[in-house]
Amino acid sequence: MSYISKLQASIRNSRSVLCVGVDPVPETFPREVRAMEQSENDMTVFFCRRVIEQTKTGAAAYKFNTAYFEALGADGFHVLNEILDAVPSGKVVIADAKRCDVPHTNARYKAAWFDRFGFDAITLSPFMGTDTLAPFLDDAGRAVYALALTSNPGADELMTRPFGTEKSLSAYIAGRLREVSARYPGSLGMVIGATQPEHYTPVLRAYPEAPLLIPGVGAQGGSVPELDRVLSGHDGLPLINASRAVAATDPSREEPWDIQIRHNTDRINKLIATISQKYQTKADE
Numbered sequence: 001m002s003y004i005s006k007l008q009a010s011i012r013n014s015r016s017v018l019c020v021g022v023d024p025v026p027e028t029f030p031r032e033v034r035a036m037e038q039s040e041n042d043m044t045v046f047f048c049r050r051v052i053e054q055t056k057t058g059a060a061a062y063k064f065n066t067a068y069f070e071a072l073g074a075d076g077f078h079v080l081n082e083i084l085d086a087v088p089s090g091k092v093v094i095a096d097a098k099r100c101d102v103p104h105t106n107a108r109y110k111a112a113w114f115d116r117f118g119f120d121a122i123t124l125s126p127f128m129g130t131d132t133l134a135p136f137l138d139d140a141g142r143a144v145y146a147l148a149l150t151s152n153p154g155a156d157e158l159m160t161r162p163f164g165t166e167k168s169l170s171a172y173i174a175g176r177l178r179e180v181s182a183r184y185p186g187s188l189g190m191v192i193g194a195t196q197p198e199h200y201t202p203v204l205r206a207y208p209e210a211p212l213l214i215p216g217v218g219a220q221g222g223s224v225p226e227l228d229r230v231l232s233g234h235d236g237l238p239l240i241n242a243s244r245a246v247a248a249t250d251p252s253r254e255e256p257w258d259i260q261i262r263h264n265t266d267r268i269n270k271l272i273a274t275i276s277q278k279y280q281t282k283a284d285e
């Protein structure tokens with residue numbers, strides 16, 4: 001099955017373009033979880049599996065930022081594997097690894113994240129040139145999301161600046177990604193931050209059919225109505241990621257922490273409902 005078919009099916013089944021970010025920080029786990037007196041690794045497996053359980057109806061995808069598993073040390077990859085086992089089949093799983101290296105080294109990252117861990121997609125930095133993306137693009141069943149317009153304030157240092165005749169370096173990257181995507185069976189999409197809608201237009205115009213991974217709603221303050229407006233003419237299927245906004249729990253609330261996670265997810269899904277509906281229709285086409 002191609003990556004795009006899997007993405008379409010998952011958006012259709014969940015009726016949502018929500019991607020739940022799994023970025024566990026043991027110090028922020030609910031006190032009930034921390035009180036279990038388990039090891040940090042066991043707590044992480046328990047917490048993340050519960051997050052997946054509570055979000056699986058309303059999420060099309062899960063994005064695992066590998067930093068949070070590397071931070072657990074030598075057993076971090078075992079922890080990641082145990083959590084991946086809990087993701088229902090049919091959901092898109094993305095390794096947010098943001099790798100960037102020469103092609104023969106990137107081939108080993110591909111062996112790790114696609115072949116060993118079985119992720120459907122990976123985030124990569126395109127800053128060493130588009131030749132570095134090639135090792136990830138030989139399989140129609142997998143996808144790359146290349147950083148094109150990131151959500152952090154420092155994106156203004158490089159990405160949103162004019163580049164050659166292009167409005168921004170981001171727009172140039174988008175154009176290059178479009179050219180490269182035509183040469184490979186794998187799917188090549190873009191990461192664009194929800195905090196940057198004023199910079200979207202030239203980027204999306206340069207690659208209108210790009211699958212999009214959009215982080216930055218929730219904790220980083222990206223505006224969903226703005227996102228809805230700027231996405232209006234975009235053809236590629238988006239995934240809108242929320243990590244902390246899903247996992248955040250408040251001990252002063254009456255509901256149990258895991259129900260809070262379900263309600264957080266419902267709230268975000270309501271917020272992005274217009275975008276989800278539009279792309280669900282596209283996924284049906």
Ligand SMILES: O=C(O)c1cc(=O)[nH]c(=O)n1[C@@H]1O[C@H](COP(=O)(O)O)[C@@H](O)[C@H]1O
Pocket residue numbers: 021023065096098123149150151152191192193215216217218219220241242243244245
């Ligand atoms: O590639 C990403 O996913 C990414 C790119 C970007 O420009 N900004 C960004 O926040 N991210 C990731 O998206 C997630 C955002 O987390 P929250 O701000 O908690 O929703 C983190 O895993 C970030 O590493």
